Amino acid sequence: MERRFGFRARTDFGVVAREGTLSAHCRAVELSSTGIVLDRGHPVQPRDERILIPLELRLPERHRTIRAIGRHVRSFGSRQCLKFIRIHDADRLSLAEHLDLCHLRGTPLS
Secondary structure, eight states: OOOOOSOEEEEEEEEEEEETTEEEEEEEEEEESSEEEEEOSSOOOGGGGOSEEEEEEEOTTOSSOEEEEEEEEEEETTEEEEEEEEEOHHHHHHHHHHHHHHHHTTOOOO
């Protein structure tokens, strides 16, 4: 059974997933204050499924990058689901504000 602790919405903004010394540029396609779904732009490979993935989220309404660490949950096709395991409380609030803006723009929350 899947448990959700907050609202989520479809979105579209840039995310950088760190892979050691390399960086993968992805798109966020769904977001909640507890996790994110990334579109990797190619089928997810086993190397993309590391347990912990440092992330840089570039919300369109913020000048500062949000840094977080995500834990791989699952993947399908080019999409990868991550749960945030380390993110500052203020940044989690920024994600909730982004969800509010998505809702005001007409994006349904689920």
